[in-house]
Amino acid sequence: MNRTKDLCWMIGGPQGTGVDSSATLFARSCAAAGYWIYGRREYHSNIKGEHSYFQVRVKTEPVFCHVDPVQLLATFENSTAELHAFEVVEDGAFIYDPKLTDPTKLNLKPGVLLFPIPFDEILEEIAQATGKTVVSLAIIKNTIAVAASLALCKIDISAIEEALNGIFTGSKAKLIPLNMQAAQRTYEIMAKHPDLDKFNYVMEKPTNPPAKGSRYILNAAIATGLAKLKAGCRLQTYYSITPAVDECIYLEEQSEYGLPVVQCEDELAAINMAIGAATTGIRASTSTSGPGFDLMTEGMGWAGINEVPVVVYDYQRGGPSTGLPTRHEQTDMLSAVFSGHGEYPKIVMCPGDAVEQFYDSFEAFNYADRYQTTVIFLSDKLLANNTVCVPKFDESKLIVDRGELVDASHVDENNIEEALKKFPRFEITESGISPRALPGMPGHIYWMTGDEHCKYGHITEDPEIRIPMQEKRMKKLELAAREILPENQYVIHNPYNVSNPDLSFISWGSTKGVILETIRVLKEQYNITAEFFQIRMLSPFPADAVLKYLQNAKRPVAVEKSYGGQITQLIAMRTGFQIQHEVLKWSGRPISETELVAASKEIHEKQSRKVVLTYGL
Amino acid sequence: MNRTKDLCWMIGGPQGTGVDSSATLFARSCAAAGYWIYGRREYHSNIKGEHSYFQVRVKTEPVFCHVDPVQLLATFENSTAELHAFEVVEDGAFIYDPKLTDPTKLNLKPGVLLFPIPFDEILEEIAQATGKTVVSLAIIKNTIAVAASLALCKIDISAIEEALNGIFTGSKAKLIPLNMQAAQRTYEIMAKHPDLDKFNYVMEKPTNPPAKGSRYILNAAIATGLAKLKAGCRLQTYYSITPAVDECIYLEEQSEYGLPVVQCEDELAAINMAIGAATTGIRASTSTSGPGFDLMTEGMGWAGINEVPVVVYDYQRGGPSTGLPTRHEQTDMLSAVFSGHGEYPKIVMCPGDAVEQFYDSFEAFNYADRYQTTVIFLSDKLLANNTVCVPKFDESKLIVDRGELVDASHVDENNIEEALKKFPRFEITESGISPRALPGMPGHIYWMTGDEHCKYGHITEDPEIRIPMQEKRMKKLELAAREILPENQYVIHNPYNVSNPDLSFISWGSTKGVILETIRVLKEQYNITAEFFQIRMLSPFPADAVLKYLQNAKRPVAVEKSYGGQITQLIAMRTGFQIQHEVLKWSGRPISETELVAASKEIHEKQSRKVVLTYGL
Amino acid sequence: MASSQSLLKTPLKGSQLKSDIHSEWCPGCGDYGITNSIQQAIAALGLKPWETFLVSGVGCSGKVPHYVHVYGMHTLHGRALAFAQGAKIANPNLTVIAAGGDGDGYGIGAGHFVHAGRRNVDMTYVVFNNEVYGLTKGQASPTLAQGAQPKSLALPNPTTALNPIALALACGYTFIARSYAFDAKHLKETLMKAIQHKGVALVDVLQPCPTYNNLHTKDYFAEMVEVEGAKVPRVYYLEDDGYDGRVKDPNDIHEVNAKQAACFERAHRVEERVALGVFYQIEKPTFQDTLKRNIPMLNEFAPVELPYYDPKTGLATTDISKAAADYVI
Amino acid sequence: MASSQSLLKTPLKGSQLKSDIHSEWCPGCGDYGITNSIQQAIAALGLKPWETFLVSGVGCSGKVPHYVHVYGMHTLHGRALAFAQGAKIANPNLTVIAAGGDGDGYGIGAGHFVHAGRRNVDMTYVVFNNEVYGLTKGQASPTLAQGAQPKSLALPNPTTALNPIALALACGYTFIARSYAFDAKHLKETLMKAIQHKGVALVDVLQPCPTYNNLHTKDYFAEMVEVEGAKVPRVYYLEDDGYDGRVKDPNDIHEVNAKQAACFERAHRVEERVALGVFYQIEKPTFQDTLKRNIPMLNEFAPVELPYYDPKTGLATTDISKAAADYVI
Ligand SMILES: Cc1ncc(C[n+]2csc(CCOP(=O)(O)OP(=O)(O)O)c2C)c(N)n1
Ligand SMILES: Cc1ncc(C[n+]2csc(CCOP(=O)(O)OP(=O)(O)O)c2C)c(N)n1
Ligand code: SF4
Ligand code: SF4
Ligand SMILES: [Mg+2]
Ligand SMILES: [Mg+2]
DSSP: OOEESEEEEEEEEETTSSHHHHHHHHHHHHHHTTOEEEEEEEOOSOSSSSEEEEEEEEESSOOOSOOSOEEEEEOSSHHHHHHHGGGEEEEEEEEEOTTTOOGGGSOOOTTOEEEEOOHHHHHHHHHHHHTOOTGGGTTHHHHHHHHHHHHHTTOOHHHHHHHHHHHSOGGGGGGHHHHHHHHHHHHHHHHTOTTGGGOTTEEOOOSSOOOTTSEEEEOHHHHHHHHHHHHTEEEEEEOOOTTTHHHHHHHHHOGGGOOOEEEOSSHHHHHHHHHHHHHTTOEEEEEEOHHHHHHHHHHHHHHHHHTOOEEEEEEEOBOSTTBBTTSOOOOSHHHHHTOSSSOOOOEEEOOSSHHHHHHHHHHHHHHHHHHTSEEEEEEEHHHHHSEEEEEOOOOTTOBOOOOSBOOOTTOOTTSHHHHTOBOOTTOOOSSSOOOBOOTTOTTOBOEEESBOBOTTSOBOOOHHHHHHHHHHHHHHHHHHHHHSOHHHHEEEEOTTOOSSOSEEEEEEGGGHHHHHHHHHHHHHHHOOOEEEEEEOEEESOOHHHHHHHHHHOSSEEEEESSSSOHHHHHHHHHHOOOOOEEEEEOSSSOOOHHHHHHHHHHHHHHOOSEEEEOOOO | OOEESEEEEEEEEETTSSHHHHHHHHHHHHHHTTOEEEEEEEOOSOSSSSEEEEEEEEESSOOOSOOSOEEEEEOSSHHHHHHHGGGEEEEEEEEEOTTTOOGGGSOOOTTOEEEEOOHHHHHHHHHHHHTOOTGGGTTHHHHHHHHHHHHHTTOOHHHHHHHHHHHSOGGGGGGHHHHHHHHHHHHHHHHTOTTGGGOTTEEOOOSSOOOTTSEEEEOHHHHHHHHHHHHTEEEEEEOOOTTTHHHHHHHHHOGGGOOOEEEOSSHHHHHHHHHHHHTTTOEEEEEEOHHHHHHHHHHHHHHHHHTOOEEEEEEEOBOSTTBBTTSOOOOSHHHHHTOSSSOOOOEEEOOSSHHHHHHHHHHHHHHHHHHTSEEEEEEEHHHHHSEEEEEOOOOTTOBOOOOSBOOOTTOOTTSHHHHTOBOOTTOOOSSSOOOBOOTTOTTOBOEEESBOBOTTSOBOOOHHHHHHHHHHHHHHHHHHHHHSOHHHHEEEEOTTOOSSOSEEEEEEGGGHHHHHHHHHHHHHHHOOOEEEEEEOEEESOOHHHHHHHHHHOSSEEEEESSSSOHHHHHHHHHHOOOOOEEEEEOSSSOOOHHHHHHHHHHHHHHOOSEEEEOOOO | OOTTOOOOSSOOOGGGGBOSSOOOOOTTOHHHHHHHHHHHHHHHHTOOGGGEEEEEOSSTGGGGGGGBSSEEEEOOTTOHHHHHHHHHHHOTTSEEEEEEEHIIIIIITHHHHHHHHHHOOSEEEEEEEOSEETTTTSEEOTTSOTTOOOTTOSSOOOSOOOOHHHHHHHHTOSEEEEEETTOHHHHHHHHHHHHHSSSEEEEEEEOOOTTTOOSSOHHHHHOEEEETTEEEESEEEGGGGTOOOBOSOTTOHHHHHHHHHHHHHHHHOOOSSEEEEEEEEOOOOOHHHHHHHHSGGGGTOOTTTOOOBOTTTOBBOOOOHHHHGGGBO | OOTTOOOOSSOOOGGGGBOSSOOOOOTTOHHHHHHHHHHHHHHHHTOOGGGEEEEEOSSTGGGGGGGBSSEEEEOOTTOHHHHHHHHHHHOTTSEEEEEEEHIIIIIITHHHHHHHHHHOOSEEEEEEEOSEETTTTSEEOTTSOTTOOOTTOSSOOOSOOOOHHHHHHHHTOSEEEEEETTOHHHHHHHHHHHHHSSSEEEEEEEOOOTTTOOSSOHHHHHOEEEETTEEEESEEEGGGGTOOOBOSOTTOHHHHHHHHHHHHHHHHOOOSSEEEEEEEEOOOOOHHHHHHHHSGGGGTOOTTTOOOBOTTTOBBOOOOHHHHGGGBO
């Protein structure tokens, strides 16, 4: 028996049979045992029956992407066995129900250890012990599969108990004993298994196990919800759409925070209701995905010309059109950066992981307020659905910036002449930012209109007003570029502090995790050095920094989940620099460390122009 | 008295008082006299009362843009006099109603010739002669102002009669004598005016007067309507919006052509109804402007993934948002090229004038059918509203290309098994194009879905189908780039056949006219040589040709009606080439020859990086 | 349904209209019942599958075209009616059936729903009314009652329910019916009537969603309820009640008003029971009829039939000189 | 109108609510009358102009906020209701009045119109019903009758007219009235009632468009018509007819049904005359009320009032640990 620092576990099954809960239980158990985890969730646009699966990568240190080879495949029905058996490595292990699955009929590699588990027997035992029916206990199969896995990995059963305590809270706590009973039985059965000690992927003990309660296991949808609560978002509108709806439902559930979450009749209502709300001074946001985002483009332009702060989330998924609604892609980028007819200043942010999505979300509301315009927040299905294990967020430095807001407390309402005064809401200023008053304030009456307008907000077609007004608005982007901290615009990751590395990855958004892990593997296993220029803001675009970086890079490589290599295009547009190497994938599945390592080696060795990745079910 | 080959006439007045009709009468009279004209229309987003004006440029040869200096300003009320007097050149002329306007109070240049016209007297005379009331004749003031102008230009009154015959047809013919009476009286009055012969801008006789009936006077909205009829468009959907609605109303009026024009409840209905219609095999189109275009982006993506031919017109106007709804701008370009989340192949066309808009519109339906996708047709307010005078279109070479359409006539409906056969509508092919069957055809049943799909059109999330399917669709753009005639993608205009010219303009769309005229002036008046690379297709983008051209150009100058210089950005994106000189204008008014000549000189002489134009009310 | 349309001499069996892929719905979903009835109705009417066009929106229900062996179009969320009207206007020889969820049709599609009534294009619209947004995991659809909280909702529904029958009536639908997903016979017959109706026909189908809607389940609909002391089945038929929503003389304004009022009353009746049947039906000019009046050439040719080029040479044949006449100088 | 709202001690005069820019409408346009009545109603109610928010769509009518001296928001075509609801939800202390054209509200805005009824946010919606799309030069609006052809139409209108009163009733509007642009007194009073109503109030205002609508002109509305032999003014008031659309007891299902039926009948009555007045009114929980039930903290603070940072340091003060609890390990 060898030990490992890095394990890839997989479970699968028809949707609606508890695959996600199994994965959560496994992940939280590993975390309870002091490990770090990364969870990848794959599912169909379907409610019940289609195949879904979940990979959990377990490490002794923090981990941010998935790998392809599976060391331990846990199943409780046959379809997952049939679909995924081929992915198990030679000295990996396979957990299955011998009643349903015949391992000899599978595409398993020769050396794979087999762990048949008598699921039904265990259920029947529990049924007898508790007086429940076997059918009503079917969902416990998940716990059994997880327990078998953990037993194999020599993780103490107490970790399961701790995980169950975290998952089944409140009225659900009564489910814990039942599940523990099943786990107990499974551990007993596994203990007797002759191959138990042959498994080569038992986790090393965590070196510095993090303190209990010091970490989160969550995805970016939840991180965003937390950030919106923290940032004081006071209206969340939405129209349900995968995968954005998760964040909305989460917020709806937090009803004690006083944030109204309004389910709208469509995305047109969602965006315009949010903007209408924002005109009164509250912080407002809406979250959607590609199809809904298309419908919001007109409204965002109105917010742009009226300088209303609003934060719009686009959780990208596989396109075009309805596309692959539950799969991952980064292809809304150009359409977001150029969304909406005509020209208005928009800020487009693109965090690289759930942690950044928390902090960036908090900042998004600040930027919206400060630059008085639409902030587009590009996230995606990977971020929204995949789970990371991270230290708890540091809330101590989260400062609210409401921008230039007028204080009208000096106005005497009873002096009607003063109270009726107009306010030059759209005054031309040097910075482009005009102080903002709000409906409700006496002495500051103004108008808004989607038409070009004078400083009071009345319609004008006068070129002498139009020309400076458009310029003033557009100049806010330049101001933002100057004011926003460089590290919020881009980050150069050079974990090994190498100079002139062999490869210079450049990318944006959710590829961050896999690129950073790849840099590590390239260095550790192949002695290829690499760096990563992470673009964190697409508009304003950090063109100077990008250009300078690329001009000095030995071999820039763009990485993107797309067909067209949109970041390559945007960089060329903004800098004139044409990147010569691309790693692209448009299968709807995220890029794995395995794939990116191989692609990087290929580019390093063969100078390949474009490597197309295709792995994953 | 000098003679000229080039006259700029202007008329103005509150909207709803017949300014447009005056201009049409003037333009058609000049045309009747054998001249060529170009008409520029400016108006507010308002029905009655706000100021509108119309410039008609008259030349002895074809003319394609306006100039700033006005040689002859005709007014019949005071506001136009006040607003535009300053634009009249020193030896120009000013026609006005002395009862309403005191020329000494105007900002007129010293030498301007004054032609007071007793509008009311003429009306009263006619009222007496005809027994009508003066009030009911008020509209005749337009005719009087036009007649005064033509008399001053020594254009024979018969030209007015010919023009009136062309304008007042059918039941309106009875208005002709009344108008002729007014014209007659005006000519008599003008004949007696002492300054009559001092006017320096009497037109030279046309050298080769074109044959009667050999030309059109029209704008691109009408040219498009004609092209849609010719191309066999069989459903036009629309939701009213300025300036796209003109084309729609024109088509509605042509009810004898059998083309249903359906006014929809919104642009979402307009695009999707058109697509729904197109799935049955008819040619379908919809026309809109920026705000409506935003709303159509989701639908266009569906047409993209389902490979449905549909032609969508965006008549750009001043943005963002409602913006300057009746003014000119070219700022929807990037949003159109990148419209819609995700990636799908779209063809984006951008004709340079009304003539190209006719031929390109005809081709647009061919491209849609051939490449089975969305064709976006970018026109704008300038093209839609400004009138050109051009030889009649050559219809003899207009060939319909329906692309790969299946013939199902061999299928025997009575053989039910055969008649129920499925059809691989989305078969993966080398070219990317899959033969197309149509609902109604026996033996070819298939499905469509906005989700990724298998060859029969059923939903799939299988990467092994997704990967080639997306590739197949995207490859159609490459095919289009290869197949579409280069001259339909770009044209290099080098009217003087100079090599290595001083300036190389590069632009797209409606700037064509002003650039070509500017090249002429630069050569004739300043001996500056210039060339023009006209981009006629934005997607697929003729990147190789553009790059080759720019690399060899001495001084490339991008010209655009925008703040951001979108074509500069797109060229950088597609070629890496960063153009160093830009002429931009975002006042909502078109670029004049006067302005572009001055800007060109400045760039030529001072190497200015960016020249911002601002002229025009 | 196009009167011009030719029918099959030997009608098919419903089972022949099953497509060869498996359905993706949850066990016990009402969508199975509706799909089956759609197949049965198409078969029973003798419609040619290749001249039948089933057009859906997006949702669980939106997948229905894939399971029926006729030309199928699974469009965008909320847009089925727009696509369907376009298809029918272009090719009136097709029998066009639009279908989709209640979120799809009454929620995001409400604008099109309203205007499709005004237009009265000759087609059928089948709404799968399950009171939830199934495919996005059970949020409230517009037909969910205020205060109701199916298990998938975090909080009680804050908005009042839309009344599809009353809404359709207000919007000018010329055929308005309600049926139930698991009443195969009634649903099939109602769909047949709707398809045969000349004009836009709404069939609102009550559809159990066992996964998210635990309020109105199959059991709920199967229950006996007490009405004036007697136990009666929850679901009943309007006609058994002596109700007849069909207008005999569309020109008789009194009859029209009376039938509309009756429909309105029935639509709003607050009762333990659930009424199925045709709430209202009237024969009025279809959009096709009015188009033909405005564009005489459409009397001879449908848009899809009107020739415009020489099939041999490809040369465009339309003479545009008349349309251009005003612009010639 | 917010019950919490404080009013001016000395109400303003309507003329003080005219903004200082000139109106752009055509001479004789009904929009002048409506604007004037809006100013009068706001003044008469003693609303504070700075706590009043006039929100419009796009059209000739969409320009109305610019001419009224209160906070004004001229939004997007068809979206006034979405913006207005957002503003009211965010800051319930504002009196929110949405306004716009019939194309804006019943055409492109139909989806929002339907759902605003269901939501019952406490606000007023004034629709300028001129039967045309004024600002785009006179195309048919949804309220134009089928076959009608005002001078601006190339062909007779192919679709049937929408009935705004019936539609609003079907959608759950809790106050439904019709008035007329040039009946200053009635319009002002109707607007006052609508603003005072707790819930979403529709005021459909018949509005002559002298430029494009030559069918229903000021003269048309001023005409005397013959009813049963007698000459009577075309325009009459519902209440003069003994009609009372107000529900006294919202819990009395019989009264509610009867009042709805009466409203429905009146809405569809085919007559030479034109009825003005309140067709229906009922008091029901507003969206604000149901929100408060779901989110108790809103009983203390409106969203706009809820603090979330320390004004001195800017530090965000919300304790998110409860929301994060499930994710802590
Ligand atoms: C523009 C857009 N917004 C949102 C979605 C996400 N979406 C998919 S299905 C659905 C709702 C489904 O509910 P319903 O129409 O009632 O159908 P059901 O699933 O209940 O049959 C939504 C909101 C989408 N596909 N497109
Ligand atoms: C999305 C969008 N589509 C179309 C338009 C063009 N448009 C401006 S006003 C208008 C209609 C106006 O009609 P109505 O709402 O009845 O107002 P009215 O002018 O009659 O007062 C339209 C279609 C627009 N501004 N935005
Ligand atoms: S979620 Fe509901 S509607 Fe969707 S398939 Fe399952 S049972 Fe049917
Ligand atoms: S067009 Fe009609 S609605 Fe518009 S301002 Fe003129 S009269 Fe009024
Ligand atoms: Mg539903
Ligand atoms: Mg109107």
